[in-house]
Amino acid sequence: MADNTGSRAAVEAATEPFVAHRSLLFTVAYEMLGSAADAEDVVQETWLRWADIGDDARAEVRDPRAYLVRVVTRQALNRLRTLARQREDYVGEWLPEPLLTSPDVAEDVELAESVSIAMLTVLETLGPAERAVFVLREVFEVPYDEIAEAVGKSEAAVRQIANRARKHVAARRPRMAVSQTEQHEVVARFLAAMNTGDVQALLDVLAPDVVLVSDGGGIVQSVLRPIAGHQRVAALLSRFPQFAPGMALSTIVVNGAVAARLDPFGTLDSAVTFVIEDGRIARINVIRNPHKLERLTAPFELRR
CATH class of the missing domain: 3.10.450.50 (Nuclear Transport Factor 2; Chain: A,)
Structure with missing residues (x-):
């Protein structure tokens, strides 16, 4: 009978960090999307990408929380751009x-x-990048360099976006x-x-x-x-x-x-x-x- 101890250990090694941060990942996605259904889909996509990188690559991730937040942000940004087009055709007011x-x-x-x-x-009145930057910086206090990596922009650009979004929301x-x-x-x-x-x-x-x-x-x-x-x-x-x-x-x-x-x-x-x-x-x-x-x-x- 085959010994599955090693495979079980590998699954647990992948699962534990994700489970530990799942509520955080859902909250990030939900704040970016305003939809629990879409947030749950994005969290599931994040899990698939985390499980897919392999044991050796996961072992090299020094900060699983930061890594997973980056992944969920990218997935939420992709979904947010699609939703923005769909909401243009929404009947009546969208809440x-x-x-x-x-x-x-x-x-x-x-x-x-x-x-x-x-x-x-x-x-909802912010653009996708502005919303992502605002949520990560103002709510979750993610460092600017990590936000820049998550949204695919320079740190200087992220600081400008954050300042603009902060003023927009404050008003x-x-x-x-x-x-x-x-x-x-x-x-x-x-x-x-x-x-x-x-x-x-x-x-x-x-x-x-x-x-x-x-x-x-x-x-x-x-x-x-x-x-x-x-x-x-x-x-x-x-x-x-x-x-x-x-x-x-x-x-x-x-x-x-x-x-x-x-x-x-x-x-x-x-x-x-x-x-x-x-x-x-x-x-x-x-x-x-x-x-x-x-x-x-x-x-x-x-x-x-």
Whole structure:
């Protein structure tokens, strides 16, 4: 009978470093792509490339974490360029895919901000290279020389891209961090007002310049263009009890922040995320595309 001890040891030697960093690799890919499905594909491609280089080459890799981050970045960049073309034909507004997250993500304030739907939406306005550089530098603190190798540009060019991306994001990101306690309070007020159709209560919890964005992906009914202004948003949401009688509203933690889920007849219909500023809701994201709701059944482990 053949002794497979050597082959098992080789497989374990390849597997252990990858498994140790898998959550990090998924987080990098997810922040670059805004899609868990695509991030999972990219992580799988990274594993195949890592397993393919052979035992001798793997033994020469001094820093498996850095190596794997470079590989996942290159794969995510390739996927991001393809997705950019596909999203040009997307029906209505495109929003990132929400993830149910564990409490430790919310406790890491910097990680929670970086994976928030609000931040992922801002990152969507960057070009592929800018997004990759920003994520690697600002979120994961990867050295500039390693980023340059990952994105195929000079270190000087990467520094310029990072500076440009940093300014772009700073001008568009939410202005302040909001505690979990305040998030719960504001979201609870919002859901109570929406559940009763109370226009004044809605106006009280919405910022004057609030924006509502809905993503149905052309599969289910949604608002195809953003609705701006608390009067218009309140008028729309006040009709909720009429059009969705018996709809169950509850809070969940999505991408490290307090969010809501809408369940008619026990079936998940929508995930709703918020940007809260000065005790009021400044932005409402209603994610209805059923393909983007498939990962709200179990918490994801995200890591920096």
